[in-house]
Amino acid sequence: MAIPINWFLVLAAGLFCIGLYGVLSRRNAIGILMGIELMLNAVNINLITFWRYINPVKLTGQVFAIFVFTVAAAEVAVGLALVIAIYRNRDTVIVEEIDLLKE
Amino acid sequence: MVPVLIFGLSSVVTLGAALAVVTNKNILHSAFYLILAFVGVASIYVLLEAPFIAVVQVLVYIGAIAILIVFAIMLTRRLLSKDLIQRNAQWGLSALGATGLFLVLGWIVYSVNWPVKLLTVPEDPISVLGQELLSTYVVPFEIASVLLLAALVGAILIGRERE
Amino acid sequence: MADLINLIENWIKNILLGWGVTESLAVFILQVLGSVLVVIVCFVIVIALIWVERKLAGRIQDRFGPNRAGPYGIFQSFADIIKIFTKEYITPVGAEKGLFNIAPVLAMFSVLAIWAVFPFAINVVGGDIHVGVLYIVAIGAFGILAILMAGWSSNNRYALLSASRSVAMLISYEIPMIISLLVPVLLAHSMKLSVIVEAQMPWNIFVAPLAALIFGISSMAEVGKAPFDLLEAESELVAGYHTEYSGMKFGMFYVAEFLHQFTVGALMAIFFLGGWTGPLAVRWPILGVFYFYGKTFFIYLVISWIRLSLPRIRIDEMLNLNWRFLIPISFINLIAVAIADRVMLEFNLARWIYVVVMFLINILILVAALTIAEKNEKAVERVEFSPRPIAVPPGKESK
Secondary structure (H helix, E strand, C coil): CEEEHHHHHHHHHHHHHHHHHHHHHHHHHHHHHHHHHHHHHHHHHHHHHHHHHHHHCHHHHEEEEEEEHHHHHHHHHHHHHHHHHHHHCCCCEHHHHHHHHHC | HHHHHHEEEEEEEEHHHHHHHHHCCCCCHHHHHHHHHHHHHHHHHHHCHHHHHHHHHHHHHHHHHHHHHHHHHHHHHHHCHHHHHHHCCCHHHHHHHHHHHHHHHHHHHHCCCCCCCCCCCCHHHHHHHHHHHHCCCHHHHHHHHHHHHHHHHHHHHHHCCCC | CCCCHHHHHHHHHHHHHCCCCCHHHHHHHHHHHHHHHHHHHHHHHHHHHHHHHHHHHEEEEEECCCCCCCCCCHHHEEEEHHHHHHHHCCCCCCCCHHHHHHHHHHHHHHHHHHHHHCCEEEEEEEECCCCHHHHHHHHHHHHHHHHHHHHHHHCCCCHHHHHHHHHHHHHHHHHHHHHHHHHHHHHHHHCCCCHHHHCCCHHEEEEEHHHHHEEEEEEEEHCCCCCCCHHCHHHHHHHHHHCCCCCHHHHHHHHHHHHHHHHHHHHHHHHHCCCCCCCCCCCCCHHHHHHHHHHHHHHHHHHHHHHCCCCCHHHHHHHHHHHHHHHHHHHHHHHHHHHHHHHHHCCCCCCCHHHHHHHHHHHHHHHHHHHHHHHHHHHHHCCCCCCCCCCCCCCCCCC
């Protein structure tokens, strides 16, 4: 264990903040989804890091990471289906232009 | 020494690719950079001695999620034109907020004294993982399968063209 | 003397240690040498395979096949290599240069990386990881990615159409492939490839013939050659996703495709034909290597024979075959094998009863599935032949 735990945690924090920036600044719905994926990856790095450094005998961290994978896969499948459906009906996936409820 | 080198390389690749994902003007290039970021994260998992998670990362994120995203971008091709602005008006504020959050998180990471125990990983982690999934975590496991089924049905229903 | 491979390994290691190299660096150098050897063997085999395949195709189609360069045309592949190296690299206008150049490399990588975990003989394994089976499936994802990249970046409608077809096909055929791979995993109680090979008493093809059949069909689809070659159907899509590639970049796709078919043979040999096992393979590991490559080559020839005999299937037939037939029976097969395995282990039955019962269960499921499929055949949409409209200049149509 040559690497201190802090390095992994800072890496995960960096990845999370980059993902957050992507979610907040993108106009394209698919771009926002990509930001969310980055954030979920950062969470997984944290889970695995804590598992490895704090209690590697019980595999709680890995189990939680697997649940995050499952949720991410489900989220992307439904999210992209929504994006395609919206694109088919309104010919755009720019989130600012999808404002039917405002009018 | 070797782990430190690998960590440095894979973290630079991951963070660089992630930055390219959120800032690139061409959304398709972002998607391919996203794949590079996923590869970087998988190598981090290998470094943390979790090969199962690393392989599942490649299988689920690159084999399914990234390919779906690339495919969705190709289906919404009109939005790939070069003169389309990909970031919204509040990008400056978001960048500021994200940087601030990163500083706060970094400060927390370095101020907390983590209860690190240097133990070794079990000999055959996969069988332990399987037993955990089907004993302690059997209810979440079943709920996850229901969630996947619901997502499958939902995605087909939403994506279907109505006559 | 019996263990020739370890003898050579120890000899090189001792030379390296004699030069004052540290222990870990020596192991690293040996691993690099081993992987280079595996890759070189792969390429040499591909050169031979291209000739064998073309000769075989010629004989099956009542032709001579290559017969000009050298006796029986055995130098044809070398002539092709020289030609392909001297061709000009053409990058189409409007192509995305980066992606366009990465795609062939990724296609090669996705095939060669699978060889890293193969057990070639007893104790001769590159990386004997706990998650070997999952690793093989995961690396396959890069192949799909390569096709998608090539199709998109070459700025060609035919290539893009081929790429989107390939994604529909490869992703859907991955499901029965993974599910049928789970059956050997279940029988060996491990995902380590070396354990799976050693646990086969007798070969898995007798214990789980249905899984072998499903794996064979779906991995033929994964290779993307006939009868599943609709991602490069020449009559519809020019040449498919690599339409715009020339020279060695095309060569890499071509070699990757050949090597992929050979790799499928190797996977089949490992999971269902007992890998390196055979008479005396434990005493002389070098024999194990020969058995492994021999079985792989045999499966390769069988796959070639099948694909040279069958016509290309239509895209809707391809999806129907997968979603309505292969996926349901692969799931039923997995469940049945899991229950039977558990029950029979509980009663501690003799090995031959276990094998016979497993075999019968497999045959029963296959027969039942075929009967049901035959009954529902009328439900499948049939496209009747209709004469094509002949091009008539406007204003001259009759009626």
